[in-house]
Amino acid sequence: MHQLTIAExxxxxxxxxxxxxxxxxxxxxxxxxxxxxxxxxITTTPALALAQxxxxxxxxxxxxxxxxxxxxxxxxxxxCTIGVRTSCASKMLDNFIAPYNATIVENYLDSGVVMxxxxxxxxxxxxxxxETSYYGPVKNPWATDCVPGGSSGGSAAAVAAHLAxxxxxxDTGGSIRQPAAHCGLTGIKPTYGRVSRWGMIAFAxxxxxxxxxxxTAEDAAILLxxxxxxxxxxxxxxDREVPDYTATxxxxxxxxxxxxxxxxxxxxLNPQTAAHVxxxxxxxxxxxxxxxxxxxxxxNLSVPAYYVIAPAxxxxxxxxxxxxxxxxxxxxxxxxxxxxxxxxxxxxxDEVKRRILxxxxxxxxxxYDAYYSKAQKVRRLIKQDFVDAFQSVxxxxxxxxxxxxxxxxxxxxxxxxxxxxxxYTIATNLxxxxxxxxPCGFVDSKPVGLQLIGNFFAEAQLLNAAHxxxxxxxxxxxxxxxxx
Amino acid sequence: xxxxxxxxxxxANLARIAISDDAADExxxxxxxxxALVDQLQAVNTDGVLPMAHPLDAVQRLRADVVTEPxxxxxxxxxxxxxxxxxxxxxxxxx
Numbered sequence: 001m002h003q004l005t006i007a008e009x010x011x012x013x014x015x016x017x018x019x020x021x022x023x024x025x026x027x028x029x030x031x032x033x034x035x036x037x038x039x040x041x042i043t044t045t046p047a048l049a050l051a052q053x054x055x056x057x058x059x060x061x062x063x064x065x066x067x068x069x070x071x072x073x074x075x076x077x078x079x080c081t082i083g084v085r086t087s088c089a090s091k092m093l094d095n096f097i098a099p100y101n102a103t104i105v106e107n108y109l110d111s112g113v114v115m116x117x118x119x120x121x122x123x124x125x126x127x128x129x130x131e132t133s134y135y136g137p138v139k140n141p142w143a144t145d146c147v148p149g150g151s152s153g154g155s156a157a158a159v160a161a162h163l164a165x166x167x168x169x170x171d172t173g174g175s176i177r178q179p180a181a182h183c184g185l186t187g188i189k190p191t192y193g194r195v196s197r198w199g200m201i202a203f204a205x206x207x208x209x210x211x212x213x214x215x216t217a218e219d220a221a222i223l224l225x226x227x228x229x230x231x232x233x234x235x236x237x238x239d240r241e242v243p244d245y246t247a248t249x250x251x252x253x254x255x256x257x258x259x260x261x262x263x264x265x266x267x268x269l270n271p272q273t274a275a276h277v278x279x280x281x282x283x284x285x286x287x288x289x290x291x292x293x294x295x296x297x298x299x300n301l302s303v304p305a306y307y308v309i310a311p312a313x314x315x316x317x318x319x320x321x322x323x324x325x326x327x328x329x330x331x332x333x334x335x336x337x338x339x340x341x342x343x344x345x346x347x348x349x350d351e352v353k354r355r356i357l358x359x360x361x362x363x364x365x366x367x368y369d370a371y372y373s374k375a376q377k378v379r380r381l382i383k384q385d386f387v388d389a390f391q392s393v394x395x396x397x398x399x400x401x402x403x404x405x406x407x408x409x410x411x412x413x414x415x416x417x418x419x420x421x422x423x424y425t426i427a428t429n430l431x432x433x434x435x436x437x438x439p440c441g442f443v444d445s446k447p448v449g450l451q452l453i454g455n456f457f458a459e460a461q462l463l464n465a466a467h468x469x470x471x472x473x474x475x476x477x478x479x480x481x482x483x484x
Numbered sequence: 485x486x487x488x489x490x491x492x493x494x495x496a497n498l499a500r501i502a503i504s505d506d507a508a509d510e511x512x513x514x515x516x517x518x519x520a521l522v523d524q525l526q527a528v529n530t531d532g533v534l535p536m537a538h539p540l541d542a543v544q545r546l547r548a549d550v551v552t553e554p555x556x557x558x559x560x561x562x563x564x565x566x567x568x569x570x571x572x573x574x575x576x577x578x579x
Contacts, residue, residue: 099559192539206538235545236538304522315499322500324574329565336577337500345502353501354511358518360499361487374525376535381528383536415514416521432539456540 001026002162003479006071006219009165013060013070020060020070024053024114027072031116031163038139040148040158042077043085044117056112068226069112074164076155077118078125079105079210080199088201089121089133092347093327102199103231104168104210111226116164120154123349124318125172125203127151128421130179131412132351140182141480142446146405149179149421155213156183160480166214166223172204173306174400174425176211177437181400181449184439184478186466187213188220191457192432193238195224196231204313205236207306207429216476217438217466221245224459240457248460249467254288256465259393263299264424270403276441276448277399283472284397284465292393296385301378302427303419308362308375309430314352315359321347354415383431390455395465398424400437400449428453436462439475447475486516 001023004012012018028046035041049072056070080086080098087093101109108115122132130138130153140148141161148157152169156179159167169176171189180187189211200210212227214220224245231237260281265274281291323329323343330346333339348356362371389396401421411418428435433453440450450469454462470476487495489508492515496503503511557570566573 097563099556099563193542232547236542238540238542298528301525301528304524307518308522308525319500329575333575333577339575339577340500341502344500348501353503354514354518356499356501357492357495357511358515360495361491361515361519362522364495364498370526371522373535374528374530375522376537377530377533378525378528380533380536381530383539414517416517419518419521430539 002030004165005216006166006214006222007216009071010067010222020053020056020114021050023070024049024072024116027116027164034161035163037144038141038157038161038163039136040120040138040154040161040163041074041117042087042089042120042135042154045084045115048084049114049116052114056114059112066111066226067222068108070114072114072116072165073108074116074119074155074158074167075105076121076152076167076169078121078170078201079168080201081105081115081118084118086118086201087134088124089135090123090347090349090352091134091328092321094134096327100199103196103229103233104227105199107226107229113226119158119167122151122153123352124201124314125151125170125175126314126351126355128174128178128418129411130154131408132349134349137408140405141483142184143405146407146446147182149182149405151175152179152213156180156185156187159183159185159213159215162483166212166219168210168227169213170200170208170210171429172207172310173429174422176213177400177425177435177449177451178422180213180437182405182447184447184475184480185213185215186217186220186436186438186476187211188224188436188459188462189428189434190224190228190459191434193236194434194457194459195228196234196237198231198234202317204310205317206313207310209429217463217470218246218249221249221463221467243460245460245463248464251464252288253284253465253468256289256395257292257393258284258289259292259294259389259396261294261296261299261389261396261398263296264398268402268420268423269399270443272443273399273403273448276443277450280440280450280469281397283469287468287472294389294393294396296389296427298378298382298385299427302382302430303423305375305378305382305430306426307358307419308371309379311355311359312362312372313359315356315363318352318356379430382427386431386433394455394461396453398451400424400451404443404446404448424451432456434459434462436466438466438469439478440473441475445481487512487519
């Protein structure tokens with residue numbers, strides 16, 4: 001049952017091949033038996049899952065149930081879930097039980113989707129390797145001595161190890177696409193504003209976007225149909241009709257103009273990764289697409305701009321974690337300052353503290369113009385590169401990450417080396433564009449990701465292009481070794 | 485730009501994060517590495533470019549000035565460590 005895609009689960013539940021309780025119990029058993037190896041879940045919710053599954057079975061029996069009714073998925077622990085611990089993988093929120101659901105959680109609840117549990121992640125989504133979680137690192141099912149990627153590493157490992165058929169995730173600088181690449185999955189970050197951020201614990205508010213990790217583009221389309229919505233509770237949510245993302249999956253790619261930016265194939269790109277991306281370009285040509293060489297001249301500035309803007313926003317967002325209102329509180333504070341200082345110092349991990357300090361520096365008097373304002377200007381130049389490129393192409397194609405999954409500890413001592421992991425993904429967050437990663441090959445038996453970037457709100461086109469690639473290839477059907 | 489121990493002490497105080505004396509040098513080094521990366525921005529000509537705060541250049545929506553949320557005081561207080569008479573109890577920090 002755990003080999004079935006979301007599309008197949010939807011069909012099987014309708015045909016009464018199995019019940020939601022059976023599928024849910026099957027996944028709960030697998031998690032209990034196998035997740036010791038991967039550490040992909042922080043919290044599992046078996047009793048709640050079975051109650052939701054039982055309710056879903058009743059809706060299915062009564063007819064008129066929504067498409068996803070009875071399908072189990074996992075939620076990244078960044079999304080608030082009522083009555084269930086929402087830790088964001090931080091000691092700070094280890095004891096936080098949210099009194100409400102994030103809008104996307106609520107959307108899925110309305111659809112009868114079953115929650116298996118909350119997946120592991122980098123602390124407050126800060127990391128590219130899932131090594132900064134308070135609950136320990138997540139192991140990559142393809143190579144357990146390697147990272148799954150971050151920050152949605154738990155969601156990616158859970159899906160790759162068949163401990164969930166799909167999972168929610170979030171992407172601030174590549175946190176959906178990079179783990180998708182490292183774990184051989186499909187991962188989509190929608191356009192900023194397409195999916196509500198309400199109830200998603202904020203890291204960098206102008207960059208964060210919720211999305212999906214799944215095994216196929218078809219599954220991502222089915223799941224995005226219910227995840228995307230206009231939400232009056234999120235002032236950055238966009239009031240725009242949600243199309244049926246499955247309706248255009250089978251459209252022909254004849255005449256699709258694909259732009260290949262030369263800046264994505266420079267120094268630092270693993271040659272074998274490059275070869276697989278080149279081979280993917282040939283697949284697209286055979287499907288009728290035309291390939292165009294393009295330039296995104298400010299690409300090399302996306303990482304430096306990001307590492308001013310994201311820490312600046314994080315230092316503001318995380319100021320609410322003060323020992324008074326949320327989570328961890330130190331013992332016996334001697335005064336108010338001591339309460340703030342010790343609660344924050346005890347509650348936050350090293351990477352979070354480092355980013356808060358960089359953010360405080362960038363926003364401090366005397367440096368605001370030199371760093372923050374400058375980075376926001378460069379951000380506009382980066383966005384303009386894309387706006388110009390989309391005058392002549394429909395989709396932009398390149399690698400997702402410079403190289404396949406790396407070993408634990410190999411980059412954690414050098415923050416800049418770790419930050420460069422996201423060099424191909426960050427620019428889309430700065431610009432607010434949708435991006436997607438799909439598997440396109442293997443290097444040393446580890447998956448390689450192909451990134452497709454779309455124009456604003458062109459998720460349907462991205463999913464169409466990804467689905468057509470998956471109809472012509474079988475990379476997405478490969479399973480990590482040792483997964484029964 | 486490199487930061488030193490005294491900069492770290494000032495920043496740590498601003499951010500309400502304690503950095504021990506033992507860790508100050510290492511933190512200063514690691515933050516200096518990140519700042520060296522972001523210093524690349526200084527070489528870019530951004531004359532006449534407006535700072536971009538939002539990817540879609542959206543404007544703040546307005547809504548009618550009416551209460552839309554129900555009173556959830558009991559639910560919200562149910563997760564607090566200590567409450568009394570509808571108020572949250574926090575440690576005494578002011579003498």
